Amino acid sequence: MVQAAGHGCAEQANGLFIKPTNSTEINFYTSMSALDSPLTDLMPNFLGTLAETKTNSNESNSTNTSLSTPVLDSSLSEQSCIVLEDLCEAFEDPAVLDIKIGSVLYDSHASEGKKQRMDKVSQATTSGSLHFRIAGMSLIIGGNRIHYGKDFGREATIENVASRISEFFKPLTSEYKEYILELSIGYLQQLEKILNEVKIEMHSSSVLFIYENNMEKLKSKFEHINSTGNESMKYDMNLQLKNKVQIMDMRIIDFAHSQCAETIDNDCLVGVRNVISAFESISSGTRPRYEINK
Template identity: 25%
Template sequence: MPKKPFDPSSLQVFGNAAAGHDGVLSDDTGAVVVKPCTQAEITFYESVAADHPDLVPHLPTFMGQLSLSGDKSATEASESDFIQTATGALERLHGKKLETELHIVLENITHGFKRPNVLDLKLGAQLWDEHSKPEKRARLDEVSAATTSGSLGFRIAGMRTWKGDGAPEVEGDLKQYIEKIDADGYCVYNKMYGRKFSAQDVIEGFEAYVLPQTKSLAELERAREILAFFLGEVKDIQEVFEKKESRMYGASILLVYEGDIDEYAKTKKILRSAEPAEDEDEDLPQLAVVKMIDFAHTTWQPGQGPDENAIRGMRSSAKILKDLLDKTERDLADAEDA
């Protein structure tokens, strides 16, 4: 969380998203993201803070809302402990016309990583809510039926991995699923990448995310640690939502870990030697994070029971993470014996 007041006039385009809509912004510290939202998403985050403390650790920290005026001449901040009301031109936003003035301000989950690797898992077999038009329902039902959304209750919606300097060129069929390899060495996969998998081979998408091609001893050890952490966090999220009466459409689980193997090792040493911080807001590097995101179509539904549509995807994700963890442990044992 930022220690200094947030200045809305410093907003710039956010570049670490694995999936989602255009128009996501960040401030110059990189500690927050500001994204267009619905009032329903604001209401959901406010209700979590007020009535669902067990969910708070599994969501990005909610820091309030911003109204960006249509002519981008001013901004207002409200409902926040640290955001200050401010005015300032926002012409740096590449001239993009925002579809809504309402924006939510959240903790940037990728802040604290040098090279964050990001995987977005969209939950649910039903991807539309009751307000969707018939043509949208039909289109999303087709997507669900043709992908792991229908068979497993989730699909890979986006992926962004750091390949480093001198990474090999992408070849073969995979090229059609690469949106770009940017100047910083990140490989950004398009939305069709996750749609190519079936229930039988989707584990390959997780392998491409967690396991580099070289699979050195250090990388296998990192993969084992990361997968064990991811598995525990996803199970914790599942257990919490099994006690809730909600309906989520389009929500995701976001997985992040440090993609630079040398930075990962360095961060482990720092965290092992860190003393309990007197200041809870002390910035420390991170190894991995798992959070639930995207609640534009989420509501509480008292009396309706848990949201099995989303929970099924959590269970499937946890099973695949467990299977890959077991495989990685076997590979690591073989490598250590070699």
């Protein structure tokens, strides 16, 4: 998987994405699956964990690594690996944008030192003012892959963050850009609806956007989807599934600090609504109308 931010130790193979994680993230995936939460529709497919087990005998010690589907277990090793679908597998050359949502970047278990550090990051960036921040971006322009690091997002302001997000669509023609923006907004609105219903608490989770950055492949996919001839369904994201062709995808990821809660997560909801405003402003060419935390 092409990385837009973080996961430096993650691996991919045979359509799988494997990354080190903690028991909190494993339990969150397991809980959402057990509850049949609508949020799972926008989460990566959860395939289980890679657990290392050691067996001792008088003759030898051996280590066995196997894929297993976990149960809720707060004692899971902090070094456990989670196995997910590789979201980039469906794309020849994926362009990837990672947007971190929420203004509180730590959970209740964080040390006072970490809380202070993360509060400073939030206050100094759009995480604090807009409840979202660009975490990273990777795309191909002129045949070269360009990576935008964390400073690209940390240096963004209320005034220019939408402009910085628009860089993500730079390789696209106006027609492809419009199509992918409409699909992205549709996914975001679906996420907003779900977050208005599901009682969870998320910190430092991200919304990940991916689109086909290979222009020849994109053209072929675009023509295939639009061969339905139904103009009114042009921007229906379900057409991708019906035609078994993926032009773009959006998922919510990173749940190392997430859990079920008694209420909905208003912090993340404001962030998602502001991301929608940014995308709509890029599409319409108008100024975004944010909910600003002053």
